[in-house]
Amino acid sequence: MKAEEKSGSSSDKYSCKDICSKNTCAKDMCTKDTCTRDTCVKETGLRVYGHGKPVRLFVAGLHGDEWRDTTEILMKIEPPEKGTLALIPLVRKGEYTSTLDPAYYPVMGISILEAIESLNPEVYIELHSYSRENLEKLAGRDRLERIGVPAYSILKAGVLLGSVSPWIRRKYFPKEALCLSFEIQKGNPGSREFAASMLEVLKETGSRDEFVEYLKKEFPKQARKAIEDYRHFYGEI
Numbered sequence: 439m440k441a442e443e444k445s446g447s448s449s450d451k452y453s454c455k456d457i458c459s460k461n462t463c464a465k466d467m468c469t470k471d472t473c474t475r476d477t478c479v480k481e482t483g484l485r486v487y488g489h490g491k492p493v494r495l496f497v498a499g500l501h502g503d504e505w506r507d508t509t510e511i512l513m514k515i516e517p518p519e520k521g522t523l524a525l526i527p528l529v530r531k532g533e534y535t536s537t538l539d540p541a542y543y544p545v546m547g548i549s550i551l552e553a554i555e556s557l558n559p560e561v562y563i564e565l566h567s568y569s570r571e572n573l574e575k576l577a578g579r580d581r582l583e584r585i586g587v588p589a590y591s592i593l594k595a596g597v598l599l600g601s602v603s604p605w606i607r608r609k610y611f612p613k614e615a616l617c618l619s620f621e622i623q624k625g626n627p628g629s630r631e632f633a634a635s636m637l638e639v640l641k642e643t644g645s646r647d648e649f650v651e652y653l654k655k656e657f658p659k660q661a662r663k664a665i666e667d668y669r670h671f672y673g674e675i
């Protein structure tokens with residue numbers, strides 16, 4: 439609905455069919471059943487607000503049906519007061535490959551890599567979503583032993599905070615970058631709302647340290663864990 443309203447006045451908007459016939463949509467976004475106006479590439483591809491440093495990049499809808507609970511959050515964000523905010527509201531829908539799979543970023547997540555290479559963001563945020571029954575898998579203490587990456591911390595309203603995949607962290611970002619992944623609980627409006635409020639803070643954040651200070655104040659336990667995970671990954675801070 440929102441997308442329709444926005445498209446009303448502007449002559450450079452196309453119907454989704456137009457876009458698809460021009461081959462600018464990712465293949466799996468354009469089958470008749472799933473290609474709806476509000477998930478067009480024209481609406482959900484990379485958009486960049488503001489200019490100069492710091493540069494933040496937020497991405498959502500990375501795989502499977504996760505766009506359903508995350509894409510809209512990025513579509514609604516307003517430009518930042520200072521610096522640059524780049525958004526990819528929908529990276530890829532359809533098939534599901536984990537971001538822990540080395541093939542994710544070079545294939546499904548290629549638009550993320552391209553954006554990182556052209557923008558060099560110092561703040562990088564991924565928005566994922568999870569089903570309630572998978573909470574233990576994501577936030578259980580044994581996650582590190584099980585799959586080699588730290589467990590997520592539970593923040594509030596079912597929103598989980600964690601690190602991004604080592605496949606992107608190590609190769610594409612300097613140590614001092616802030617790279618975080620949020621997991622939003624599927625079908626939980628409060629979870630979406632809280633995640634959106636975290637992004638409001640993050641979109642004005644100037645540096646990793648600035649956000650860590652904020653986190654320490656608001657969520658001391660989770661901040662401690664985030665710092666520990668970071669040390670574990672880099673051996674220092």
Ligand SMILES: [Zn+2]
Nearest residue numbers: 500504566567
């Ligand atoms: Zn995900």
